[in-house]
Amino acid sequence: MLVFNTQLELVSHLNAVSGKKTSVGFVPTMGALHAGHLSLLEQSIKNNAVSVISIFVNPTQFNNAEDLAKYPKTLEADIQKIKTVSDTIIVFAPSVDDIYHGNTVSQHFDFDGLEHQMEGRFRPGHFDGVGTIVKRLFEIVKPDNAYFGEKDFQQLQIVKKLVSKYKIPVKVIGCPIFREPNGLAMSSRNERLSSEERKNAAIIYKTMKQAKKLFANKSAKEVTKFVERTFQGNPDFELEYFQIADEATLLPCIRKSGSKKYRAFIAVFVNKIRLIDTISLN
Numbered sequence: 001m002l003v004f005n006t007q008l009e010l011v012s013h014l015n016a017v018s019g020k021k022t023s024v025g026f027v028p029t030m031g032a033l034h035a036g037h038l039s040l041l042e043q044s045i046k047n048n049a050v051s052v053i054s055i056f057v058n059p060t061q062f063n064n065a066e067d068l069a070k071y072p073k074t075l076e077a078d079i080q081k082i083k084t085v086s087d088t089i090i091v092f093a094p095s096v097d098d099i100y101h102g103n104t105v106s107q108h109f110d111f112d113g114l115e116h117q118m119e120g121r122f123r124p125g126h127f128d129g130v131g132t133i134v135k136r137l138f139e140i141v142k143p144d145n146a147y148f149g150e151k152d153f154q155q156l157q158i159v160k161k162l163v164s165k166y167k168i169p170v171k172v173i174g175c176p177i178f179r180e181p182n183g184l185a186m187s188s189r190n191e192r193l194s195s196e197e198r199k200n201a202a203i204i205y206k207t208m209k210q211a212k213k214l215f216a217n218k219s220a221k222e223v224t225k226f227v228e229r230t231f232q233g234n235p236d237f238e239l240e241y242f243q244i245a246d247e248a249t250l251l252p253c254i255r256k257s258g259s260k261k262y263r264a265f266i267a268v269f270v271n272k273i274r275l276i277d278t279i280s281l282n
């Protein structure tokens with residue numbers, strides 16, 4: 001399996017193969033891979049002649065130094081997991097310097113307001129960091145297709161906006177959330193939970209499914225109250241936000257409209273570890 005640690009090496013390899021008019025699939029990640037990431041790779045392998053995965057913990061998208069310092073880094077184990085999908089996958093695992101050349105700062109983006117909701121509200125600068133790295137990785141890899149998990153649905157919408165605003169010739173494909181057997185959405189951060197916390201975190205998806213059921217007959221405000229009450233009664237969890245929003249604009253749902261698609265979004269702290277989840281409501 002090919003593992004490149006510099007853009008120069010990756011680009012010269014890709015230039016050699018893309019001269020043959022192959023389609024390139026790309027899965028950007030921050031490593032600590034789980035079954036959700038592997039499912040993105042499977043999609044890529046199925047639909048492209050060449051598949052590239054990047055493993056890069058991007059410092060500019062972290063607004064919390066402790067979260068960045070504690071982010072799991074498991075490159076060797078990740079490579080073994082990638083091999084189980086296919087040993088033809090190309091791994092790009094650059095250093096911070098190789099990407100940022102000593103200037104580790106974000107570009108500022110206007111994503112037409114998508115960046116101000118939810119994650120953007122609670123993690124200032126986060127989507128400038130995501131936009132910066134995804135744009136840079138797209139410029140390096142030049143993929144035809146790029147695969148992102150729907151767990152980070154706001155990120156997925158923002159990447160689609162980035163591609164349309166900057167006219168980047170890549171198709172952005174959202175893929176379904178992978179869940180642990182108890183319903184907890186798979187996330188690299190789950191590795192930091194104790195087995196007890198991991199078990200108890202099932203409450204997040206359970207509450208999301210209840211919220212979805214309630215939304216059939218209740219207003220967004222009533223459903224939000226229900227979710228807030230559920231977490232208030234549970235001292236092991238701290239609810240950061242729960243929001244029902246229009247899938248296209250990510251603006252909060254004030255009054256339901258039959259013509260819109262809605263989605264619920266949640267962020268919860270379990271012992272300082274921040275977990276997010278989302279569910280489609282119609």
Ligand code: PAF
Nearest residue numbers: 028029030058130133152
């Ligand atoms: O979703 C992630 O893992 C990251 O935000 C991404 C898209 C790889 C950019 O660093």
